[in-house]
Amino acid sequence: MKPIELLQPASGALDLEILGLSKHFGDVAALDDVSLHIPAGSFHALLGENGAGKSTLVKCLVGYYTADKGTVLVDQREVEIPTPREASKLGIGMVYQHFTLVPSMTVAENLVIARGALPALLNWREERARLAAFMETLPFKLPLDKPAGGLAAGEKQKVEIIKQLYLQRRLLILDEPTSVLTLDEADEALGLIKQLARNQQLSVLIITHKFREVSAYADAVTVLRRGRYAGHGKVAELTVDQMAEMMVGSAVARDAAPRANRPAIPEGAARLRIQQLTALGDHGLPVLKNIDLSVYPGEILGIAGVSGNGQKALIEVLIGQREKSGGKVQVHGKDYSGRRAELALCKVNSLPEEPLRNACVGNLSVADNLALRNYDQPPLARSGWINWRALRAQAKTYVENFRIKTDGIDAKIQTLSGGNVQRAVLARELSHPVDLLIVANPVFGLDFNAVAETHSRLLAARAQGTAILLVSEDLDELLELSDRIVVMSEGEIVFEVDAAHADIRELGRHMAGSHALAEATA
Amino acid sequence: MLTKRLDRWLPLMESVGIPIAALLLAMLIFAIFVAIIGQSPATVFYLLYQGGFGSAFAWQNSLLRAAPLILTGLAVAIPAQAGMVIIGGEGALALGALAGAVAGVALSGLPPHGVQAGILFAGMLGGGVWIGLSGWLRHYRGVNETISSLLLSYIGIALLNHFVEGPLKDPASLNKPSTRPIGDVNMIGNLPGMEVHYGLLFGALFALVTWIALRFTTIGFSLRIVGGNPRAAQMAGLRVGWWVVGAAAMGGAAAGMAGAIEVAAVQGAANASVLAGYGYAGILVAFIARQNPLAVIPVAILLGGINAAGGILQRRLDMPDATVLVLQGIAFVVIIASETLSGRLRVWRSTPAPVKPAIPATGASV
Incomplete structure (x- = not known):
C-alpha cells in the first residue's frame, strides 16, 4: 500500500521519456538499451513476444526492479524510481492482468483502502463525500455499494482503472489488461482509458498481444524483441503487417544451422496424430478448437503463435496436465492418454516450459x-x-x-x-532413445551457450529419428529448427508451411489473427 | 573431505536433532509451568520417568498406549507423503471401532482367528473410506483436506455415539452403552510373556511395512513425486488423484485398525471408551517423527509413556492427570514451530547452495 497525498492537486497527464534502459538477470539481458517517449496524453502500446522484455521495462518504471543503466525522465526532469513508493509519488500506476480488488469488500471500500496509510478511524461520511465528488468527474456510474466479488470481469477491470484515477495517477501502465475480458468488455475498458487520455488526464502505456487493440486505441507503438528496441512508429502510419514483422523479426538469423546438412525425413507413418482435439481453459472457455496435427519420425514440427492462443493448453493436454474435452490423440497409431505405462512403451518424453x-x-x-x-x-x-x-x-x-x-x-x-x-x-x-518429444519454449530464460546446446541436442534427437513437436514463441527459433511450421491463433491451426519456404511476414500476419488478415486483404 | 561427509549426514542429523531439541525446549517450558503451580520440576520429571518407563509394569502400561498411537501416527504420516496434512484420525478410529465391532458380531461362529482378521479388516475399511473421502474431496473438489478430515472426524465420532447408544446398543450394557460384545474367545490376546496385546505388534508391523514401501519401492517414489509437485507427477504419467486418495485411505486404514484393535483387544465391544484421544495424539506423534513411519514407533512409545505417567502424577503429587496433556500441548506447539528450521541449519556446509529462481521473474508475463 502506498500512501497518497490526496490534497495535492492533480496535474493531468505526464510526459515520460526513457533513455537507454538496461537490466540484466545474471548473464541474461532482459532489457538492453531501450528508449521510448510517451508525450503527455498519448496512448502508447508496447508490443513484443514473450520474453521480449516488456514486463521488465514496466517493472523498472513502477519500482519493482531497478535498471542497471539508463535514465527515466518525467516531464523532462530526471527521476529515480528505486521503489514502488516513488513511482506512486510520481503518479505512475499499474493495472495488472489479474484483479487486485478485495472480493468481499464493496467497490467504495476497495477504492478507499487503495489509498493506503489510512487513519485508525475512518470518517465514512467524509470519504463518501470525497468519492461522490470524484465520481461526478467520471463519464459513467459505478455500483459503489456492490461487493467487488459480485462484479463481472469487465466491471472489475473498470474499477481497477478507476482506482488508479482515484489515486490521481498521471501515467497508467496496463499489463495485458484485457486477457480475461470478452471483446465488448475490453472495448468498454479501453474506451474509457482512451477518452481519459484524450482529455489530457492520463498518459497510457499498454502491454498487449492483441493487434486489434493496438490499431483501435493506441497512438504510437514501440516494439521490443529479445530485450532490444525493435521498432517504433505512429499507429496511423503502420499496417498490422509491419507491426507483426517488427515483432517477430527479419529472417536474418535463420541460416545459422544449414538445413541442407540435415538428414532427410524418412517416409513413414505419423508418429503423433492429433484429430479434432478440443480442450477447455481454466475459465471454462474453449482454448483448443478442433486441432488436427501430425508429426512424423525424424521431423520437427514447429508451432508458432502469439502467446495465449492455445499453444500452452495443447502442450498441457499432450503431457497429461489438462484433460481434453474431445477428439483423439494417437501415438504409433494407438490411442494415447499419457499414462505411465504408455509413456514408457511409446517412448514419449517432454521438455515443458x-x-x-x-x-x-x-x-x-x-x-x-x-x-x-x-x-x-x-x-x-x-x-x-x-x-x-x-x-x-x-x-x-x-x-x-x-x-x-x-x-x-x-x-x-x-x-x-x-x-x-x-x-x-x-x-x-x-x-x-525417444520416439516422440514434446517441447515448449525450451530456451526461455537461458543464456546464449545454454540455448545453443539445447538446440543442438534437439537437432541430434531429430537426426536419430525422434518426432519432435516444438512450441515456441520465438519465430527465429522455429525457423532455425523446424521442418514444418503451423500457426496457432485463437485455439485453431490457421496456417501450415514448409519451413524452408516460410515467409516470415506471412507467418506474422497469420499469428496476428483474423483481424490482421482481413485488413491485409481489404 | 570431512565436510563432504558431514554434508551427506546433515539431513539425518537435522531430522533427528531438530525434534529432539524441540522436545527439550518443550520440557523446559513445561518445567517452568510446573514450578509456577508450585511443584518441583525435578520430582515431576522423575515421576514421569517412573510412571512411563520406571518398571516392568510401567513399560507395559506405556506399550499398551503406544499400540494405537503408532497407528494413529501413521494416519498422519502416510498422507503426509503425498503432501497432505490429515488430522481426522480420531474419527477414523471411531469408525474403525464401530466397523470392527459390527464385523466381530456378524462373524461370530467362525474360528477366532478368522473373526479377528475380519474385525481388523473391517476396521481398516471403515477408517480408510472415511479419510479416503478427505483425499477425494481434496483432489476432485478442491476442499482443504485438513479441514475436511477434521470435520469428517466429528461426523465419525457422532456416528459411533449414535449407533452405540441407538440402533446397535446391546440392551445388556446399562451404565456404559456398548455394542454387543464380540465374545471372549474372539478377543485378541497378549504377546507371549507380556501383559501387552498383539495390537502393538500389528501397529509396529504396519509401520515397518509402510517404511519399507516408502523407502525401497517405487510406491514411495511415486508418492513423493505426487506430494512434491502434482504437475510434474502428471507429466510423469502418474494418476495424481489415485495416489492422493490412496494415500489418504491408507492413513485412514491405519487409524481404523487402531479402533478395531481397541475393540478386539481391550473393550470387547465398541463404546465411547475407545475415544481416548489417540487420534489427536497421533498428530503429535507424526510431527515429532517428522512423518517418518519408522520413527513413529519410538515416538509413540515415548508419548505412550508420558500418557501412562498421568496417573502417577495424580496419585503422588495430587496434580490433575491433564498435566501430561499440557506437556503434550507445549511439545506440539514447539515441534510445529521448529518445522520452519529444517534446511536452515547448514552452518557446516562446504559451499553455500545457490538459491535462484529457475526463470527470472520477468518471464511470467512478458
Missing part, C-alpha cells in the same frame, strides 16, 4: 529428479524394488555428460540455477 514448475519436484534431490522417467524400470527398479545404487549411478553419469552444475547429486534440484535445471531435464529426457 518452466521446468521447475512442470517437470521437476523441487524439494527432491537431483538424483531423484533425474530418475523421474525410469525409476520404475530396470535397471533402476526390479519388480517394484528400487536399486538406489543404480539410480545414483545414473544421476552421476547424467551430471557428468550434461555438465550439470550442482552441489552433489543429493542437493535439492530447486537449489540449482535455471540453466542447470534445464540441463538436468534435458539429460533425463534425451539420454535414452
Whole structure:
C-alpha cells in the first residue's frame, strides 16, 4: 500500500521519456538499451513476444526492479524510481492482468483502502463525500455499494482503472489488461482509458498481444524483441503487417544451422496424430478448437503463435496436465492418454516450459529428479524394488555428460540455477532413445551457450529419428529448427508451411489473427 | 573431505536433532509451568520417568498406549507423503471401532482367528473410506483436506455415539452403552510373556511395512513425486488423484485398525471408551517423527509413556492427570514451530547452495 497525498492537486497527464534502459538477470539481458517517449496524453502500446522484455521495462518504471543503466525522465526532469513508493509519488500506476480488488469488500471500500496509510478511524461520511465528488468527474456510474466479488470481469477491470484515477495517477501502465475480458468488455475498458487520455488526464502505456487493440486505441507503438528496441512508429502510419514483422523479426538469423546438412525425413507413418482435439481453459472457455496435427519420425514440427492462443493448453493436454474435452490423440497409431505405462512403451518424453514448475519436484534431490522417467524400470527398479545404487549411478553419469552444475547429486534440484535445471531435464529426457518429444519454449530464460546446446541436442534427437513437436514463441527459433511450421491463433491451426519456404511476414500476419488478415486483404 | 561427509549426514542429523531439541525446549517450558503451580520440576520429571518407563509394569502400561498411537501416527504420516496434512484420525478410529465391532458380531461362529482378521479388516475399511473421502474431496473438489478430515472426524465420532447408544446398543450394557460384545474367545490376546496385546505388534508391523514401501519401492517414489509437485507427477504419467486418495485411505486404514484393535483387544465391544484421544495424539506423534513411519514407533512409545505417567502424577503429587496433556500441548506447539528450521541449519556446509529462481521473474508475463 502506498500512501497518497490526496490534497495535492492533480496535474493531468505526464510526459515520460526513457533513455537507454538496461537490466540484466545474471548473464541474461532482459532489457538492453531501450528508449521510448510517451508525450503527455498519448496512448502508447508496447508490443513484443514473450520474453521480449516488456514486463521488465514496466517493472523498472513502477519500482519493482531497478535498471542497471539508463535514465527515466518525467516531464523532462530526471527521476529515480528505486521503489514502488516513488513511482506512486510520481503518479505512475499499474493495472495488472489479474484483479487486485478485495472480493468481499464493496467497490467504495476497495477504492478507499487503495489509498493506503489510512487513519485508525475512518470518517465514512467524509470519504463518501470525497468519492461522490470524484465520481461526478467520471463519464459513467459505478455500483459503489456492490461487493467487488459480485462484479463481472469487465466491471472489475473498470474499477481497477478507476482506482488508479482515484489515486490521481498521471501515467497508467496496463499489463495485458484485457486477457480475461470478452471483446465488448475490453472495448468498454479501453474506451474509457482512451477518452481519459484524450482529455489530457492520463498518459497510457499498454502491454498487449492483441493487434486489434493496438490499431483501435493506441497512438504510437514501440516494439521490443529479445530485450532490444525493435521498432517504433505512429499507429496511423503502420499496417498490422509491419507491426507483426517488427515483432517477430527479419529472417536474418535463420541460416545459422544449414538445413541442407540435415538428414532427410524418412517416409513413414505419423508418429503423433492429433484429430479434432478440443480442450477447455481454466475459465471454462474453449482454448483448443478442433486441432488436427501430425508429426512424423525424424521431423520437427514447429508451432508458432502469439502467446495465449492455445499453444500452452495443447502442450498441457499432450503431457497429461489438462484433460481434453474431445477428439483423439494417437501415438504409433494407438490411442494415447499419457499414462505411465504408455509413456514408457511409446517412448514419449517432454521438455515443458518452466521446468521447475512442470517437470521437476523441487524439494527432491537431483538424483531423484533425474530418475523421474525410469525409476520404475530396470535397471533402476526390479519388480517394484528400487536399486538406489543404480539410480545414483545414473544421476552421476547424467551430471557428468550434461555438465550439470550442482552441489552433489543429493542437493535439492530447486537449489540449482535455471540453466542447470534445464540441463538436468534435458539429460533425463534425451539420454535414452525417444520416439516422440514434446517441447515448449525450451530456451526461455537461458543464456546464449545454454540455448545453443539445447538446440543442438534437439537437432541430434531429430537426426536419430525422434518426432519432435516444438512450441515456441520465438519465430527465429522455429525457423532455425523446424521442418514444418503451423500457426496457432485463437485455439485453431490457421496456417501450415514448409519451413524452408516460410515467409516470415506471412507467418506474422497469420499469428496476428483474423483481424490482421482481413485488413491485409481489404 | 570431512565436510563432504558431514554434508551427506546433515539431513539425518537435522531430522533427528531438530525434534529432539524441540522436545527439550518443550520440557523446559513445561518445567517452568510446573514450578509456577508450585511443584518441583525435578520430582515431576522423575515421576514421569517412573510412571512411563520406571518398571516392568510401567513399560507395559506405556506399550499398551503406544499400540494405537503408532497407528494413529501413521494416519498422519502416510498422507503426509503425498503432501497432505490429515488430522481426522480420531474419527477414523471411531469408525474403525464401530466397523470392527459390527464385523466381530456378524462373524461370530467362525474360528477366532478368522473373526479377528475380519474385525481388523473391517476396521481398516471403515477408517480408510472415511479419510479416503478427505483425499477425494481434496483432489476432485478442491476442499482443504485438513479441514475436511477434521470435520469428517466429528461426523465419525457422532456416528459411533449414535449407533452405540441407538440402533446397535446391546440392551445388556446399562451404565456404559456398548455394542454387543464380540465374545471372549474372539478377543485378541497378549504377546507371549507380556501383559501387552498383539495390537502393538500389528501397529509396529504396519509401520515397518509402510517404511519399507516408502523407502525401497517405487510406491514411495511415486508418492513423493505426487506430494512434491502434482504437475510434474502428471507429466510423469502418474494418476495424481489415485495416489492422493490412496494415500489418504491408507492413513485412514491405519487409524481404523487402531479402533478395531481397541475393540478386539481391550473393550470387547465398541463404546465411547475407545475415544481416548489417540487420534489427536497421533498428530503429535507424526510431527515429532517428522512423518517418518519408522520413527513413529519410538515416538509413540515415548508419548505412550508420558500418557501412562498421568496417573502417577495424580496419585503422588495430587496434580490433575491433564498435566501430561499440557506437556503434550507445549511439545506440539514447539515441534510445529521448529518445522520452519529444517534446511536452515547448514552452518557446516562446504559451499553455500545457490538459491535462484529457475526463470527470472520477468518471464511470467512478458
